[in-house]
Amino acid sequence: MKCPRCDSNKIEVIATSPVGNVWEVYECMDCFYSWRSTETPNIHEKFKLTKEQIDNLPVIPPVPPLDK
Amino acid sequence: MAKVYQDLRSFLTTLEENGQLVRIKDEVDPEPDIAAAGRAAANLENGPAVLFENIKGYPYSVVTNVHGSWANHALMLGMPKTASTKEQFHEINRRWDKYPVKPEILSREQAPCKENTIDNPDEINLFDILPLYRINEQDGGFFLSKASIITADPTEPENFDKLNVGTYRIQVKGRNRVGIQALAFHDIAVQLEAAERKNEKVPICITVGNSPLVTYMASTPVMYTQNEYEFVGALQDGVPTRIVKSDLFDNLYVPAGSEVVLEGYIEPRVREVEGPFGEFPGSYSGSRRQCVITITHITHRTNPIFENLYLGIPWTEIDFLIALNTSVPLYQQIKRDLPEVQAVNAMYTHGIGCIISTKVRFGGFGKEVAFRLLSTPHGGSYSKIIIIVDEFVDPFNLPQVMWALTTRVRPDKDVVVIPNCPGMPLDPSSYPAGIHSKLIIDATTPKDPEPNPREAELLEPPAGYEKYEALIRKLMAEM
Numbered sequence: 001m002k003c004p005r006c007d008s009n010k011i012e013v014i015a016t017s018p019v020g021n022v023w024e025v026y027e028c029m030d031c032f033y034s035w036r037s038t039e040t041p042n043i044h045e046k047f048k049l050t051k052e053q054i055d056n057l058p059v060i061p062p063v064p065p066l067d068k
Numbered sequence: 069m070a071k072v073y074q075d076l077r078s079f080l081t082t083l084e085e086n087g088q089l090v091r092i093k094d095e096v097d098p099e100p101d102i103a104a105a106g107r108a109a110a111n112l113e114n115g116p117a118v119l120f121e122n123i124k125g126y127p128y129s130v131v132t133n134v135h136g137s138w139a140n141h142a143l144m145l146g147m148p149k150t151a152s153t154k155e156q157f158h159e160i161n162r163r164w165d166k167y168p169v170k171p172e173i174l175s176r177e178q179a180p181c182k183e184n185t186i187d188n189p190d191e192i193n194l195f196d197i198l199p200l201y202r203i204n205e206q207d208g209g210f211f212l213s214k215a216s217i218i219t220a221d222p223t224e225p226e227n228f229d230k231l232n233v234g235t236y237r238i239q240v241k242g243r244n245r246v247g248i249q250a251l252a253f254h255d256i257a258v259q260l261e262a263a264e265r266k267n268e269k270v271p272i273c274i275t276v277g278n279s280p281l282v283t284y285m286a287s288t289p290v291m292y293t294q295n296e297y298e299f300v301g302a303l304q305d306g307v308p309t310r311i312v313k314s315d316l317f318d319n320l321y322v323p324a325g326s327e328v329v330l331e332g333y334i335e336p337r338v339r340e341v342e343g344p345f346g347e348f349p350g351s352y353s354g355s356r357r358q359c360v361i362t363i364t365h366i367t368h369r370t371n372p373i374f375e376n377l378y379l380g381i382p383w384t385e386i387d388f389l390i391a392l393n394t395s396v397p398l399y400q401q402i403k404r405d406l407p408e409v410q411a412v413n414a415m416y417t418h419g420i421g422c423i424i425s426t427k428v429r430f431g432g433f434g435k436e437v438a439f440r441l442l443s444t445p446h447g448g449s450y451s452k453i454i455i456i457v458d459e460f461v462d463p464f465n466l467p468q469v470m471w472a473l474t475t476r477v478r479p480d481k482d483v484v485v486i487p488n489c490p491g492m493p494l495d496p497s498s499y500p501a502g503i504h505s506k507l508i509i510d511a512t513t514p515k516d517p518e519p520n521p522r523e524a525e526l527l528e529p530p531a532g533y534e535k536y537e538a539l540i541r542k543l544m545a546e547m
C-alpha cells in the first residue's frame with residue numbers, strides 16, 4: 001500500500017473499527033496523512049508532498065533555543 | 069435568573085425542547101455524512117444541532133452544529149430563542165461586567181467526567197471513545213475542531229489566573245497521539261516556549277463535549293492573565309461554573325461535566341506534518357510542521373457524546389461561535405474611550421469586516437471611531453473593511469446597514485483607503501500574507517462643522533407600534 005499524498009510505503013494501521021469488522025484507518029509514517037479504508041482519497045495536486053517539501057515545511061511555532 | 073448549563077447534555081435537552089435539535093437514528097458512514105450534516109444544518113435558517121445516534125463501526129454518538137444558529141446561541145445564554153443578535157450582544161455586555169466569578173471546585177466523586185477511567189497508557193485508544201471522522205475532503209486526517217484545551221504557565225504553575233482554556237485544532241495521528249496547532253500569537257505558545265527552552269513536556273488536558281459557555285469562552289480572545297472559567301461564571305449571570313482537578317496534574321482543572329477528558333503531554337522540541345485543514349475563511353490552510361501530544365490517560369462519562377463542528381465557506385457553526393465573542397471585547401475597548409459608540413458588529417470572518425454604530429459628537433467623528441478600532445489589539449491586524457453607521461442604525465441588521473450605505477455615503481469624501489497596514493495572514497487576499505489595505509466607509513450623517521446641504525427628515529414609526537410588535541409576536545408564538 002502507498003500513501004496517496006507522498007507515495008511513501010511506510011503505512012501503518014492505526015485503528016480498526018471498535019464495533020464489527022467494518023473498516024480500518026491507515027496512516028503514512030512519513031507525512032502523517034491518514035484515511036479510512038471506506039474512503040477513496042483524491043488528493044489535489046497542490047496538497048501532495050515530496051520528501052523535500054516535507055523537510056522544508058514551515059515550523060509553527062518556531063522551536064526556541066535551549067537555556068544554558 | 070437565566071437558565072444555566074453545567075454540561076453539554078442539559079443544553080442538548082433544552083435545544084430539543086425548543087425544536088433546535090434533530091436526531092438521526094439510522095446508521096450513517098463517518099464520511100461524508102457527519103460533515104455533510106454540519107454543512108447542511110448551517111445552510112438553514114436557525115439550523116438545529118444534529119445528533120447522530122448510530123455511526124458505522126463506532127459505539128457512541130456525535131453531535132454537530134450545537135452553536136450553529138442565532139436560536140441556539142440565544143438558548144446558550146438562557147434567552148428566548150427569538151432574541152435578536154443585538155439583544156444578545158447587549159446581554160453579554162451586561163454580564164461581562166460581572167467578571168470574575170470564581171468557579172466551584174467539585175471532588176472527583178462528584179464530577180461526571182470521572183465516571184470511567186482508562187489509566188493504563190497501553191489501553192488508550194481514541195477511536196474506542198470518540199467517533200472520529202474527516203471534516204473536509206482535503207483535510208490531512210480526522211480533526212477535533214471544538215475541543216477546550218487546558219494548560220498552565222510552566223514558570224508559575226500554581227497561578228490560576230494564568231491557567232489557559234483555549235480552542236486549538238487537533239489532528240488525530242494514532243490511537244494515543246494527536247497534533248496541535250499552537251500559533252505564535254496565542255496564549256498556549258507562550259507556555260510552550262517556556263517549557264521547550266528547558267526541554268520539558270507540557271502537561272495538557274483536552275476536553276470534548278462541554279457546557280456551551282465553556283466552549284464559547286475557550287474561543288474568546290481575553291487577556292493572558294484572565295481565567296476563562298471566571299468569565300463563564302460571569303456569562304452565567306454570576307452562577308459559578310463547575311470544575312474538577314485533572315487526574316495526572318495538580319494544577320490543571322477541567323470542566324466537571326465534560327463528556328471526555330484526554331490527559332497527556334506536548335512533546336517538547338518535536339514538530340511533525342499537520343494539516344491541511346479547511347479553515348473559517350472558506351479555504352484550506354496548508355501543511356505545516358506542528359506540535360505533537362501523547363495521550364496517557366482518559367476519563368469519560370458513560371455513553372460519551374462527541375461534540376465537533378463543521379467549518380468551511382461562511383456561514384457555518386464556527387461563525388456563530390466566534391461572532392459575538394469577537395464583537396464584545398472590541399466594543400468594550402472602543403467604548404471606554406469613545407462613549408458615543410452604541411454597538412460593534414465584528415461578526416464577519418472573525419472581524420475582518422466590522423460595522424460600528426455611533427452617535428456623532430462632531431464632524432468627522434465616524435472616521436475617529438474607525439481609527440480607534442484600528443488601534444485595538446484585534447482590530448489592528450484583523451479588521452480590513454470598516455463601516456461606521458449612525459446610532460439609529462442596527463449594525464447587526466444588514467438591510468439597515470445597506471440603507472445607511474445607500475443614503476449616507478458620498479464616495480468622494482466618505483470612502484478612504486489606507487495602504488500597507490497590518491493584516492491577517494489567513495485572509496487569502498492579504499499580500500504579502502499579513503499586510504493589507506484598510507477600507508473605511510463613513511456612513512454617518514454629516515455633523516457640524518462638516519456641511520450637510522441636504523438635511524433630511526427621518527420618518528417616525530406610527531404611534532403604538534411597539535405594542536403591536538409584542539402582540540404579533542405573541543400571536544405567532546401561539547400558532
Ligand SMILES: [Zn+2]
Nearest residue numbers: 003006028031
Ligand atoms: Zn505520506
